[in-house]
Structure formats: structure tokens, C-alpha cells
Amino acid sequence: MVxxxxxxxxxxxxxxxxxxxQNYAALLADHHRLLRETFAPHHGQEIDTQGDAFFVAFADxxxxxxxxxxxxxxxxxxxxxxxxxxxxxxxxxTGDPVRTGSGYVGLDVHRAARICAAGFGGQIxxxxxxxxxxxxxxxxxxxxxxxxxxRLKDLQQPETLYQLLHPSLPIAFPPPRSLDAxxxxxxxxxxxxxxxxxEIADVRRLLSTTRLLTLTGPGGCGKxxxxxxxxxxxVDEFPDGVWLVELASLANPGLVPQAVxxxxxxxxxxxxxxxxxxxxxxxxxxxxxxxxxxxxxxxxAAFLVDALLQASAGLATLATSREPLGIMGELIYxxxxxxxxxxxxxxxxxxxxxxxxxxxxDRAAFARPDLQLTDADAPxxxxxxxxxxxxxxxxxxxxxRVKMLSVAQIAQRINDRFGLLTGGSRTALPRQQTLQAVLxxxxxxxxEPERAALRAxxxxxxxxxxxxxxxxxxxxxxxxGDVLTLVGHLVDKSMLIAxxxxxxxxxxxxxxIRQYGLERLVQGGDASSVRTRQLDWxxxxxxxxxxxxxxxxxxxxxxxxxxxxxxxxxxxxxxSGDVAAALSLAGALAPFWLVRGYWSEGRRWLEAALTAxxxxxxxxxxxxLLGLARIAEYQGDYEDARTFSEAGLVLQQHLGDNEEVAGxxxxxxxxxYGRSDYTAxxxxxxxxxxxxxASGDKRLIAATLINLAAVADHRGDYPAATGLAGQxxxxxxxxxxxxxxxxxxxxxxxxxxxxxxxPAAAPLFEESLxxxxxxxxxxxxxxxxxxxxxxxxARGDHARARHLFEQSLDIRRALGDKQGIxxxxxxxxxxxxxxxxxxxxxxxxxxxxxxxxxxxDKAGVAECLEHLASLLDDPARAVTLISAAGALRxxxxxxxxxxxxxxxxxxxxxxxxxxxxxxxxxxxxAGRRMSMEEVVGLVLQNS
Numbered sequence: 001m002v003x004x005x006x007x008x009x010x011x012x013x014x015x016x017x018x019x020x021x022q023n024y025a026a027l028l029a030d031h032h033r034l035l036r037e038t039f040a041p042h043h044g045q046e047i048d049t050q051g052d053a054f055f056v057a058f059a060d061x062x063x064x065x066x067x068x069x070x071x072x073x074x075x076x077x078x079x080x081x082x083x084x085x086x087x088x089x090x091x092x093x094t095g096d097p098v099r100t101g102s103g104y105v106g107l108d109v110h111r112a113a114r115i116c117a118a119g120f121g122g123q124i125x126x127x128x129x130x131x132x133x134x135x136x137x138x139x140x141x142x143x144x145x146x147x148x149x150x151r152l153k154d155l156q157q158p159e160t161l162y163q164l165l166h167p168s169l170p171i172a173f174p175p176p177r178s179l180d181a182x183x184x185x186x187x188x189x190x191x192x193x194x195x196x197x198x199e200i201a202d203v204r205r206l207l208s209t210t211r212l213l214t215l216t217g218p219g220g221c222g223k224x225x226x227x228x229x230x231x232x233x234x235v236d237e238f239p240d241g242v243w244l245v246e247l248a249s250l251a252n253p254g255l256v257p258q259a260v261x262x263x264x265x266x267x268x269x270x271x272x273x274x275x276x277x278x279x280x281x282x283x284x285x286x287x288x289x290x291x292x293x294x295x296x297x298x299x300x301a302a303f304l305v306d307a308l309l310q311a312s313a314g315l316a317t318l319a320t321s322r323e324p325l326g327i328m329g330e331l332i333y334x335x336x337x338x339x340x341x342x343x344x345x346x347x348x349x350x351x352x353x354x355x356x357x358x359x360x361x362d363r364a365a366f367a368r369p370d371l372q373l374t375d376a377d378a379p380x381x382x383x384x385x386x387x388x389x390x391x392x393x394x395x396x397x398x399x400x401r402v403k404m405l406s407v408a409q410i411a412q413r414i415n416d417r418f419g420l421l422t423g424g425s426r427t428a429l430p431r432q433q434t435l436q437a438v439l440x441x442x443x444x445x446x447x448e449p450e451r452a453a454l455r456a457x458x459x460x461x462x463x464x465x466x467x468x469x470x471x472x473x474x475x476x477x478x479x480x481g482d483v484l485t486l487v488g489h490l491v492d493k494s495m496l497i498a499x500x501x502x503x504x505x506x507x508x509x510x511x512x513i514r515q516y517g518l519e520r521l522v523q524g525g526d527a528s529s530v531r532t533r534q535l536d537w538x539x540x541x542x543x544x545x546x547x548x549x550x551x552x553x554x555x556x557x558x559x560x561x562x563x564x565x566x567x568x569x570x571x572x573x574x575x576s577g578d579v580a581a582a583l584s585l586a587g588a589l590a591p592f593w594l595v596r597g598y599w600s601e602g603r604r605w606l607e608a609a610l611t612a613x614x615x616x617x618x619x620x621x622x623x624x625l626l627g628l629a630r631i632a633e634y635q636g637d638y639e640d641a642r643t644f645s646e647a648g649l650v651l652q653q654h655l656g657d658n659e660e661v662a663g664x665x666x667x668x669x670x671x672x673y674g675r676s677d678y679t680a681x682x683x684x685x686x687x688x689x690x691x692x693x694a695s696g697d698k699r700l701i702a703a704t705l706i707n708l709a710a711v712a713d714h715r716g717d718y719p720a721a722t723g724l725a726g727q728x729x730x731x732x733x734x735x736x737x738x739x740x741x742x743x744x745x746x747x748x749x750x751x752x753x754x755x756x757x758x759p760a761a762a763p764l765f766e767e768s769l770x771x772x773x774x775x776x777x778x779x780x781x782x783x784x785x786x787x788x789x790x791x792x793x794a795r796g797d798h799a800r801a802r803h804l805f806e807q808s809l810d811i812r813r814a815l816g817d818k819q820g821i822x823x824x825x826x827x828x829x830x831x832x833x834x835x836x837x838x839x840x841x842x843x844x845x846x847x848x849x850x851x852x853x854x855x856x857d858k859a860g861v862a863e864c865l866e867h868l869a870s871l872l873d874d875p876a877r878a879v880t881l882i883s884a885a886g887a888l889r890x891x892x893x894x895x896x897x898x899x900x901x902x903x904x905x906x907x908x909x910x911x912x913x914x915x916x917x918x919x920x921x922x923x924x925x926a927g928r929r930m931s932m933e934e935v936v937g938l939v940l941q942n943s
Contacts, residue, residue: 087121195355220393337390458517463508590627636818883927
């Protein structure tokens with residue numbers, strides 16, 4: 001249990017008017033300083049400032065009461081500047097709030113704030129739970145006075161309030177501020193109001209600047225509940241009352257004036273229009289009219305509101321509607337979905353910090369009080385909230401299902417949300433009792449062209465631009481020129497959400513509305529034609545985005561935004577049999593999948609399209625094969641990569657496309673390099689370079705120069721490697737290729753590092769990393785992190801090196817980058833070895849050895865053998881491994897670096913002395929006779 005003290009400056013508006021902004025801010029800072037000093041003697045409290053309010057959490061209720069008295073006494077005695085008389089009101093409430101990294105959240109904090117708001121300057125009010133917690137524990141001079149039951153401004157059941165009395169504090173105050181003090185018909189709510197702090201503040205601020213504010217949003221988003229809560233918050237500002245007029249049950253527009261008159265207690269006069277009577281009755285009143293659910297009577301509601309606002313300067317109107325009223329002076333506030341939790345840190349406690357999941361937890365407990373949610377339920381709760389877009393009504397319906405289903409079962413069924421989310425409140429209108437009914441109601445309010453546009457736009461899971469909307473919506477009954485208007489109508493009616501992007505607006509649907517639209521699309525019989533138009537748009541988009549010399553970062557970013565839409569197009573191409581379009585789309589997406597790390601997914605799409613498309617245009621086939629080859633190469637699946645590359649190469653040679661031929665040869669060179677066949681790799685790279693030069697493709701030329709630099713590096717020819725990498729860097733910078741520039745900088749860093757010049761290597765790796773992060777190049781990021789870890793290791797900073805190696809390993813495992821995984825494991829093994837953790841180092845080197853052997857990476861296998869040899873207590877076996885590694889290096893012309901050469905030479909001499917010449921020679925000969933498979937088998941069998 002935690003007791004909250006919530007304080008607020010009473011009459012802050014008058015003080016601000018008296019002092020001005022600057023002086024008031026200084027006074028407020030002085031007030032906060034005084035309160036902190038007052039709290040200093042108390043232990044265990046947490047202090048949070050919210051504007052001019054202040055709340056503190058205490059573990060002990062009696063200590064909190066003593067602190068509240070001390071606080072009031074300090075404020076009353078303090079000499080305030082400018083002749084100001086500062087008085088604070090204090091509310092106290094005890095409960096079980098949720099504590100997050102940013103402090104306490106939840107209903108108990110709000111309850112303390114509501115109790116505070118009911119009081120007056122110099123007064124301390126307590127809830128019933130706080131009174132019970134301190135009963136019998138107060139000092140003799142402190143007493144309690146029961147004030148009675150009052151409706152606080154949270155629309156829940158009345159709260160019994162107590163005043164804490166002390167001889168040095170004022171005693172006489174007016175009755176507590178409450179909903180009972182101002183005329184109103186705001187209903188008591190049976191459930192708590194969860195979250196919406198930011199929205200309440202926004203709506204209150206807007207309502208103070210306008211006389212007509214309309215809350216819009218799709219059905220179930222919480223417009224009504226937000227409007228009621230704001231109305232309760234501002235009740236003090238309208239002495240003639242806050243009046244709710246519910247229009248949902250009305251079907252006849254002519255009954256709107258009568259509904260308002262009934263609520264206000266105004267009788268119709270014979271021979272006089274009721275609207276005229278209403279206007280005369282409200283003329284001198286200062287009141288707030290809350291018109292709820294206007295969308296089906298929009299014209300009648302708008303006409304009446306306009307007339308009443310013109311008649312009365314003191315009238316304000318807060319309306320809820322799925323579309324604006326559309327009259328002069330109206331401000332529109334679109335009610336957002338509830339906030340969703342961070343998917344990376346899931347526990348029941350952390351979920352309570354997000355509004356959507358907190359609502360589910362609260363309503364589930366209400367539906368089944370014996371339910372105890374645990375951290376094991378947290379992922380399912382988060383999945384439910386996300387799948388339902390944070391829509392309050394849908395979440396409440398889902399939570400009600402805990403009466404018969406586990407949370408995991410609800411999550412499993414959530415994709416069938418229209419079947420699952422039924423059985424809402426029996427007292428609700430029929431259209432609010434199921435999620436299906438909520439959306440049916442909204443759909444029926446649309447015109448037929450609006451319905452057709454909604455159905456068509458549902459094929460875009462990632463939302464769309466206006467141009468995309470025009471592409472898929474144009475069809476029978478919808479000419480091109482009407483699409484803009486229809487999209488605008490759907491935004492106004494809360495079926496689409498308009499979101500500003502860097503250069504354009506995008507329009508998206510909540511997932512629940514989109515699923516509804518897709519079902520209507522299928523029912524309407526036009527799904528095939530609409531999805532075909534969407535596939536055509538996908539192909540056209542990638543063609544348009546891929547002009548010569550395109551900026552890669554911009555291209556990657558745009559494709560990422562459209563990725564889900566492109567996936568939908570791919571799926572339809574394969575499903576409908578339009579394999580040529582699907583394969584063309586997949587081939588165009590291959591570079592994106594490579595850079596952004598969608599390797600497994602991209603491979604699945606390409607393999608499916610190629611399997612289905614053996615008879616499509618050879619050029620399309622070839623591009624698909626070469627894209628697939630590059631993905632397989634990145635994954636370290638060299639056999640498949642070689643097969644795909646060779647097939648694509650044959651097709652491209654037949655077509656005479658020099659640029660694509662050069663790319664295929666370069667991929668084959670990469671495969672040979674990955675298998676440590678540096679002679680073959682160099683030949684293939686040089687052949688690729690000649691084709692690249694013939695086609696004039698500077699990007700391909702620069703990339704191949706890097707590859708040749710890597711071969712020279714492995715052979716220890718550092719001057720040649722540095723020259724090739726430098727040429728590559730110049731070319732990449734000339735053409736503005738960020739990814740290529742990062743590649744060249746990386747290679748220059750590797751060359752500096754291999755020669756022991758780590759101070760020169762570090763800035764090259766850092767610049768490369770920055771470029772790769774900007775591009776979202778996950779493979780490149782993993783490589784740069786590894787290289788920076790290697791620099792840290794060389795400098796003796798083992799903690800930083802381990803952290804960087806672990807980061808790179810996480811990225812590479814997520815990608816399935818086998819070559820990269822092995823390198824990162826080797827880095828971690830080296831750290832363990834440097835710290836004399838022999839067991840860990842040996843296990844990591846063996847894991848690395850298995851990976852590299854499976855890929856046929858002879859150079860990598862040799863490195864593992866040499867490190868494992870240095871960890872052995874058996875000198876003869878150590879010599880065998882070193883000798884076998886040397887034979888592997890000789891076979892692939894891969895000499896040891898200067899540093900490795902010196903280290904191995906010292907180790908070899910130590911082993912010679914330990915064994916003697918004869919035994920040393922025997923072990924050396926045995927190692928050189930062993931094949932790679934034999935020596936790897938020897939190591940792994942004896943591990």
C-alpha cells in the first residue's frame with residue numbers, strides 16, 4: 001500500500017493574473033523548493049512535479065499525514081514575494097498504484113488528484129482508505145472530521161471525504177468542490193477511467209479557446225468517455241451547468257431540438273418553433289452542452305448548434321461524432337488510440353504503464369475478480385492490445401472474454417476479432433454490443449462510392465499515398481477525379497487517418513477497420529480486380545523509385561515504408577498466378593532485403609516466385625536468380641549461392657547484359673573468397689571488373705576494387721590492397737554512394753588494423769558505422785561493431801570489446817549471417833583467452849570452428865586451429881594443430897599476419913623445446929598430412 005499526497009496551488013489563475021508570467025514562475029519554483037525542503041526529513045518518499053501540482057508517495061500513511069501537516073504549516077508561514085498569498089490544497093489517498101521507471105501511474109494517483117481538486121487553499125482532505133490506514137495512529141493534536149460523501153470529478157461512485165485538523169491550520173472551509181456543487185446530469189460510471197492524461201489536457205486547453213469543439217474518431221475509440229471526463233473536469237467553469245444530450249438512440253433528425261430541450265428542462269411553446277424557444281432560453285446562460293453521437297444526425301445537430309451558439313455568448317458545446325459538424329468556428333480533435341506498451345520489456349507491471357494494456361488488465365480484473373495475471377501472460381496481453389489498435393471498446397470486449405478463455409486463448413483467437421468480440425454490455429445500444437456491429441454502423445453511414453473506396457484502400461496494410469489510392473480506387477463508379485474527395489470524406493468520417501510524412505501525406509486504417517474492409521471487399525466480389533491494381537502499383541512504384549543514380553538512403557527509406565504493401569502485392573501475384581509480376585517485384589526488392597537484413601524472408605519469396613515462374617521472361621528470371629544468389633551468399637550457403645549465380649550468369653550472358661554479368665561474376669568471386677579460394681576469387685573479380693568497365697558502371701567497378709583489395713589483404717600485400725581500397729573510396733564518393741563509401745572505409749580500417757595501426761583504424765570504422773546506421777545496413781552495422789571491438793581488444797579495453805562483440809553477434813544471429821556469427825564468436829573467444837578463461841575460450845573457438853568448417857572457410861578454420869592449439873596442455877597435439885593450420889594456409893595462399901606470425905613462431909619454439917626435435921618433427925608431419933575434415937574431426941571428437 002502507498003499513500004499519496006497531492007498538492008496544488010489554489011487560485012493559481014488569479015495569482016498568475018496578479019503576478020504575471022515571470023513572477024508567477026519564480027513563485028512556483030520557490031513553492032516547489034519549499035515543499036522539497038519540507039519533505040527532506042522523511043524517508044522513502046518519491047516526489048513528482050506536474051506543472052504547478054506536486055505529488056509525493058509514502059510507504060507509511062501516518063508518516064504521510066504528519067508530512068502533510070508540516071507542509072501546510074511551512075507554506076502558511078513562508079514570506080511570499082510581491083505580496084502574494086499562496087495557499088495550497090492537499091489531497092491524500094492510499095492504494096496499490098503501478099510503479100514504472102518514470103514514477104507512479106494508475107488510478108490511485110488520479111484519485112489523490114481528484115481529492116485535492118475538491119479542497120481549498122490551506123485544507124487537507126483524505127479518502128476513506130487513508131482514514132482507515134491512519135486510524136488510531138495520529139498524535140493527540142491531530143484529529144479528523146468527516147465531511148460526507150461527494151462525487152469527485154472522475155464520474156465514479158461518491159467518495160467519503162475527511163478533513164485533517166491541526167491547531168495551527170485553518171478549520172473553516174466551504175463544502176468540497178464536487179460534481180454535486182454545479183447543476184449537471186453527468187452519469188455515474190461503473191468502471192474506472194483509464195489513462196488519457198494528455199488527451200484530457202489537450203481537450204481542456206482547446207475548449208478554453210473555442211465555443212465548439214468536436215471530438216472525432218472511429219467507433220469505440222473512447223470519444224464519449226473522454227468527453228464526459230473533460231466535462232466533469234471543467235464543471236466549475238460553467239455556473240449554469242454541464243448537460244449531456246445523448247443522440248445515439250434517435251433516428252429522426254427532427255427530434256434533436258426536443259432531446260436538448262428535455263435535458264435542459266425547457267418546454268415547447270405553442271405556435272413557436274422549439275429551436276427559437278431553446279435559443280431564447282440559453283441566451284443568458286453560461287453552460288456547457290455535451291452532444292454525444294452526432295454522426296447519424298449530423299445536419300440536424302449542426303444546424304441546431306449553430307443557432308444556439310449565435311444566440312448565446314456564454315454557451316460552449318463539446319460534441320462527439322465520427323465526422324465534424326462542419327460549421328463556422330468548429331475546432332476538431334481526433335481522439336487517438338490508447339498508448340501501446342514497449343514490446344521489448346514485457347511484464348504485468350511494465351504493461352500497466354501503457355494505457356491499452358492497463359485498460360485490459362483493469363477490465364479483466366473487473367470481469368473476473370479471482371484472475372491473477374502473471375508475467376507469463378504479459379506477451380499475450382500486449383499482443384491483444386496491439387492487434388486491437390488500442391481501441392478501448394474492442395479491448396474491453398476482449399477483456400470480458402476472460403470469463404471463459406485464458407488470456408493466451410484470447411490472443412490466439414484475436415485475428416477472428418469479429419467473431420470473438422461479441423457480447424458487450426446488454427444495456428448498450430445494439431450497434432455497440434459487438435465489434436462487428438460498431439463497424440457495420442459506421443459503414444452504413446457511408447455513401448456507396450465511399451464504401452467502394454474504403455474496400456479498395458483496405459488492400460494497403462501499411463497505408464498509402466494519394467497517388468496509390470488513385471491507382472487502386474479508380475474503377476466502376478469511381479472516376480479518377482473523385483478519389484481525392486472520397487479520401488477526404490473517409491478521413492472526415494474517421495475511417496482513414498491522415499498522417500504527415502516527410503514529403504507527403506499518408507492515409508492508413510486501423511487494423512480492425514482494415515480487416516473489416518477486406519471482408520467487405522471479398523463479399524462485394526471485386527477483390528480480384530482491386531488486388532491486381534494494387535500489384536500493378538507495387539511494380540510501378542519500384543520501377544519509378546529505381547532511376548539511374550538514385551540516392552540509396554532515400555530509396556531504402558521509401559521501400560521500408562511500403563514494405564508491407566509490397567508483401568501484399570507479392571502474395572497476390574503468387575496466389576493469382578501473375579508470376580511474372582511477382583518475380584519482377586521480388587527481384588527488384590532483393591537489394592532492399594539484402595541491406596535491411598530481411599534475408600530469410602527475401603529468400604522465401606524469391607524461391608517461391610522462381611519455382612512458379614520457370615517460363616517467364618529470361619531477364620526477369622535472371623534478376624531473380626542473381627538476387628537469390630546474393631542472399632544465399634550473405635547467409636553463408638555457398639553451394640546454393642553458386643548454383644543460383646551460375647544459372648543467372650548463363651541467362652545474362654545469353655541476353656548480353658554486361659552489367660548483370662559483372663554482378664554475377666562478382667557474386668561468384670565472393671563465394672570463392674568465402675571458401676578461402678583466393679586464386680579463383682581474384683580471377684572472378686578481375687573478370688567482373690573488365691565487364692564493369694565495359695558497361696561503365698562506376699558503382700560495380702568500385703565494389704569490385706574493394707573485393708580485390710580484400711584478396712590482396714589476405715595475401716599480405718598491404719600496399720596493393722591500400723591502393724585498391726583508396727581508388728574504390730574515391731569512386732564511391734564521386735557517385736555519392738553511402739553504402740559503398742562505408743564499405744571502402746571499412747576495408748581501409750581493416751588494412752590499418754591488420755598492420756597493427758589501431759589508432760588509424762578506429763576513426764575509419766567509426767565513420768563507416770555512422771554511414772551504415774544511417775542506411776539501416778544491418779549486416780554492415782554488425783561488421784563495424786565487430787571491428788571496433790577488435791580495436792578495443794587491441795588497446796586492452798576488454799570490457800568495451802566484449803560489449804561490442806556481443807552487440808555484433810546479436811545482430812548477426814538475427815540476420816543468419818553465418819560468416820559474421822563466426823567472426824563475432826571468435827572475437828569473444830579472444831577476449832576470454834586474453835583473460836585466461838581457458839574453458840570459455842576453448843568452447844567458443846570450437847563453436848567458431850564448427851561454423852567455419854560447415855561453410856568451407858579454410859582461412860577461418862586455420863585461425864581456430866591455431867588458437868585452440870595455444871590452449872592445449874598436450875604439446876604434441878598442439879603442434880599437430882598448428883601444422884595442420886599451416887598446411888591449410890599454404891594451400892589457399894593465405895599467409896599469417898605479422899602479429900600472428902610472431903605469436904605462432906614463439907609458441908612453436910616453446911613446443912619444440914618441450915617435445916624435443918624428434919617428437920616435434922613427428923607431430924608436425926602428422927599435422928601436415930591431415931585433411932581439413934580430419935583435423936576438425938580430431939578437435940571436435942576430443943572436446
